[in-house]
Amino acid sequence: MILVTGATGQLGQLIVASILASGVKAENIVAAVRNPEKATHLADLGVVVRQADYTDPASLTSAMAGVKRVVLVSSSEVGQRAAQHQNVIDAAKEANVELLAYTSILHADTSPLALAEEHRATEAALKASGVPHVLLRNGWYSENYTMGASMAVEHGAVLGSAGDGQYSTATRADYADAAAIVITSEGQAGKVYELAGDQAFTLTEYAAHVAKISGKEVVYQDLPEAxxxxxxxxxxxxEGFAKILADSDTGAAKGALFDDSHTLSTLIGRPTTPIQDSIKVAL
Structure with a gap:
């Protein structure tokens, strides 16, 4: 059985869908969710839905019953994630899982981003635990920017503090496909995947794409981080989250969100989704 944490979240539900599409039977997939009432659509597909909360070790232990593989989708609660992830790791160790795949951040070991700190802590906790694991170091999601595409068109501007820093983004669906392939494959323990989109862009180029697709004038305005x-x-x-996003832009200016290894597209066997396609969907 394969358990996916945060299975009703934006990434988690896509991972469940991709595992299903790979041919794994629904009854062999466990959707670990905080609120099972939000997972009825998964239960209707035959997926096993179990209540589990990152902050409740007992619920995680119960959810792991009979599970052999786990996809630990990182918590969205910045500042609490290291402790929450430790709870999942402890439950996985108690269940003697054979593989845990963790969605970390691009180049976590060297990243200057404030967001990387809890990911580094989690990677260290995994190493210390002895649980066989694989690291899925995801780059920036295209949706991080395209969710604001309509606002950019409305105001004629994309704001940020990334300078000429390049973003190698991919869609959540791209990263979900990678997670599904890894968790259903053999020989993955100990591997580290630096996952990012094939085509990088600056925010100036992103604004130009939005302008071309929308037919409206949109420019990039670079601001000091503060x-x-x-x-x-x-x-x-x-305020705390705003500071983290601004810090991420500054990190991007230093190359923290750029990667040209094409590891993601190689793993999923197809090109990653171009940012232009994501903008079209968003608009």
């Missing part, structure tokens, strides 16, 4: 964080707060983001 000023960009203030703008994000002004549109409703929590």
């Amino acid at each position: 000023e960009y964080a203030k703008v994000l707060v002004s549109v409703g983001l929590p």
Whole structure:
């Protein structure tokens, strides 16, 4: 049995769908979710739905019953993730799972991003645990930017503090396919995958793509990190998260979100989704 944490989340549900598409029987997939009522669509497919909360070790232990492989989708609760992931790792160790795949961050060991700190802590916890594991170091999701594409068109601008930094993004579906392939394959323990999109772009180029696709004038406005964080707060983001996003842009300016290894497309056996395609979908 293969368990996927956060199985109703944006990435988790795509991983479940990709595992199903690979031919694994639904009854051999466990969707670990905080609220089972939100997973009825998975239960209707025959997927085993089990209640599990990153903050509740007992629920994680119960969810792992009979499970041999685990996809640990990183928690979305920044600042609490290291402890939450440790709970999952402990439950996986108790269940004697044969493989745990963890969705980390691109170049986690050397990344200057503040977001990378908890990923490094989790990778260290996995190593210390002795649980056989594989690291899926995901780059930036294309959706991180395309979800704001319509707002960029409305205001005629893309804001950021990345300078000429390049983003090697891919869609969540691309990363989900990679996770499904790895967790259903043999000989994966000990491997580290640096996963990123085939085609990198700067935010100036991203703005140009949005402009061309929308037929509206859209330009990139580069701001100092602190000023960009203030703008994000002004549109409703929590201050802590705004600072993390601004820090990520600054990290991108240093090359933290660029990778040209094509490891992702090689793994999934097809090119990654171009950012232009994602913009079209978003608009």
